[in-house]
Amino acid sequence: MSRDQVEALVLRTFPLADQDKLAVFLTQERGLLRGVAKGARKFGNRFGSALEPLSHVTVFFYEKEGSDLVTVSGCDLRESFFDVASDLRAHFALAYIAELVEEFVPVRSRDSLAFRLFRAILQALRDGVEPGILTRYFEAWLLRLNGIMPDIRRCRRCRTAIAETSPGWLSPRRDGIYCDSCAPSRKEAIGDSLGKFVAWVQENPPSACASAPFPAEDIASFGKALQALLVYHLEREPKCLRFLTG
Ligand SMILES: [Zn+2]
Known part of the structure; x- marks a missing residue:
C-alpha cells in the first residue's frame, strides 16, 4: 500500500x-x-x-x-462552496455538471483542465454569474475536450456555411449540422450564433460569462443542441438534466 x-x-x-x-x-x-x-x-x-x-x-x-x-x-x-449551492438554480446546475464530470473524466487522467474549469465555474457562481450560461459554457467545453463537438459552422455534407439567413439542422446521429437541402431530418434548427458561442468559449474563461455577448434566449436554445449531442454520446439522458431551469 x-x-x-x-x-x-x-x-x-x-x-x-x-x-x-x-x-x-x-x-x-x-x-x-x-x-x-x-x-x-x-x-x-x-x-x-x-x-x-x-x-x-x-x-x-x-x-x-x-x-x-x-x-x-x-x-x-x-x-467550501456550500454557500454557492444554497441558490436552487446553482445547486441543480452544479449537480448536472458533477454528473457529467463523473461520466466523462477518466480515472487517472493527468489532465488538470477539468479540475481547474470546475473550480473556476464555482468561483464564477459565487461572484454572481448566471448558472444558465455557465452550464452552456461547461457543455460546450466538455464536448470539445472529448472530441465529440461536430463542426457546427458548416453543412457536414456540402460544406455550405451555416448563416443567420440559412440555419442548419442538427443530427447528432450523423455527427453534425446539415443545411436545408442535405438535412436527413428537421428537428433542431441551428443558427450561426451557436458556432460563435462555441468559439467564444474557447477564448474566454468562465468568469467572462458575466458579460458574454449572447442574449438569454440564445443561451437557452444553445442548451437544446449541446444537450442533444451529450445525450447521444452518453446513450442516456443525464439524471440531473430535467432539474435544470435554464
Ligand atoms: Zn448541405
Missing part, C-alpha cells in the same frame, strides 16, 4: 455499511478518484464538513495496487 495526497473537489458521497461513506473526487492530478472514508457517518468523525459535496479539499489516501478504490485516511478543507 502506498500513501498519497492530492488536491480535489468532492463531487458526491454516498453511505456504505459500517458508518462509512464512498466519496467521488475530481482531482487536480489524477482525474476521478473514488475512495472509502471509514467512519465518515459517525457523529463527530474526523472528516467534519470536508466531505460535503463541492468542498475543495486535500485528500490523503492509501491505495492498493490493482484496485481503483482507495482508502481515504484524511481530508482537509481548503475552501
Whole structure:
C-alpha cells in the first residue's frame, strides 16, 4: 500500500455499511478518484464538513495496487462552496455538471483542465454569474475536450456555411449540422450564433460569462443542441438534466 495526497473537489458521497461513506473526487492530478472514508457517518468523525459535496479539499489516501478504490485516511478543507449551492438554480446546475464530470473524466487522467474549469465555474457562481450560461459554457467545453463537438459552422455534407439567413439542422446521429437541402431530418434548427458561442468559449474563461455577448434566449436554445449531442454520446439522458431551469 502506498500513501498519497492530492488536491480535489468532492463531487458526491454516498453511505456504505459500517458508518462509512464512498466519496467521488475530481482531482487536480489524477482525474476521478473514488475512495472509502471509514467512519465518515459517525457523529463527530474526523472528516467534519470536508466531505460535503463541492468542498475543495486535500485528500490523503492509501491505495492498493490493482484496485481503483482507495482508502481515504484524511481530508482537509481548503475552501467550501456550500454557500454557492444554497441558490436552487446553482445547486441543480452544479449537480448536472458533477454528473457529467463523473461520466466523462477518466480515472487517472493527468489532465488538470477539468479540475481547474470546475473550480473556476464555482468561483464564477459565487461572484454572481448566471448558472444558465455557465452550464452552456461547461457543455460546450466538455464536448470539445472529448472530441465529440461536430463542426457546427458548416453543412457536414456540402460544406455550405451555416448563416443567420440559412440555419442548419442538427443530427447528432450523423455527427453534425446539415443545411436545408442535405438535412436527413428537421428537428433542431441551428443558427450561426451557436458556432460563435462555441468559439467564444474557447477564448474566454468562465468568469467572462458575466458579460458574454449572447442574449438569454440564445443561451437557452444553445442548451437544446449541446444537450442533444451529450445525450447521444452518453446513450442516456443525464439524471440531473430535467432539474435544470435554464
Ligand atoms: Zn448541405
